[in-house]
Amino acid sequence: GQQLNQSPQSMFIQEGEDVSMNCTSSSIFNTWLWYKQEPGEGPVLLIALYKAGELTSNGRLTAQFGITRKDSFLNISASIPSDVGIYFCAGPNSGTYKYIFGTGTRLKVLA
Amino acid sequence: NAGVTQTPKFRILKIGQSMTLQCAQDMNHNYMYWYRQDPGMGLKLIYYSVGAGITDKGEVPNGYNVSRSTTEDFPLRLELAAPSQTSVYFCASSYGTGSSTDTQYFGPGTRLTVL
Numbered sequence: 288g289q290q291l292n293q294s295p296q297s298m299f300i301q302e303g304e305d306v307s308m309n310c311t312s313s314s315i316f317n318t319w320l321w322y323k324q325e326p327g328e329g330p331v332l333l334i335a336l337y338k339a340g341e342l343t344s345n346g347r348l349t350a351q352f353g354i355t356r357k358d359s360f361l362n363i364s365a366s367i368p369s370d371v372g373i374y375f376c377a378g379p380n381s382g383t384y385k386y387i388f389g390t391g392t393r394l395k396v397l398a
Numbered sequence: 399n400a401g402v403t404q405t406p407k408f409r410i411l412k413i414g415q416s417m418t419l420q421c422a423q424d425m426n427h428n429y430m431y432w433y434r435q436d437p438g439m440g441l442k443l444i445y446y447s448v449g450a451g452i453t454d455k456g457e458v459p460n461g462y463n464v465s466r467s468t469t470e471d472f473p474l475r476l477e478l479a480a481p482s483q484t485s486v487y488f489c490a491s492s493y494g495t496g497s498s499t500d501t502q503y504f505g506p507g508t509r510l511t512v513l
Contacts, residue, residue, distance in 0.1 A: 329488050329504030388440040
């Protein structure tokens with residue numbers, strides 16, 4: 288079945304640094320979603336992407352829908368301590384509403 | 399709006415016990431989902447529903463049952479709890495309009511431990 292691979296698995300960065308993470312699949316996705324999960328909470332939607340090549344921003348966050356439709360990227364600029372959490376990519380299994388989630392990128396920001 | 403609510407927040411079960419995890423949404427969403435998240439892992443879909451009276455299996459349905467008698471509620475039942483079901487359970491909902499702009503909203507989760 289479809290799988291989403293995220294890299295890196297974890298990151299330790301200094302406050303103020305920029306962050307890049309990506310999500311790849313062996314098959315095509317028509318929608319890419321990026322979520323953030325904080326400890327003890329459910330995932331919260333950050334950015335949704337619906338067209339190949341689309342670049343969308345939400346504050347310091349920018350995400351791109353890869354041209355091949357098999358990948359997506361999330362960038363965080365000028366990181367702050369509250370950016371700490373797990374970032375998940377997700378997308379619907381082709382032709383269904385069954386969403387597949389990546390394994391997540393764990394981000395820690397050192398003040 | 400409360401969004402998606404889940405009860406209980408925490409529960410400890412003994413092997414073989416049964417319980418129902420409750421999920422409700424007040425956004426008039428058609429689609430509802432149950433996921434489990436094991437430590438250090440992503441979310442796996444257990445069951446989902448596209449409307450009242452309609453449910454379907456996800457990736458990991460064994461050991462669980464669901465029902466959808468109303469648009470608002472989507473309870474998840476564990477009949478014979480096993481240690482492998484120790485996990486955090488998340489409920490989510492979406493409009494399910496059929497358009498590519500549909501997105502999911504998550505509840506805060508239920509932490510279940512089976513001993």
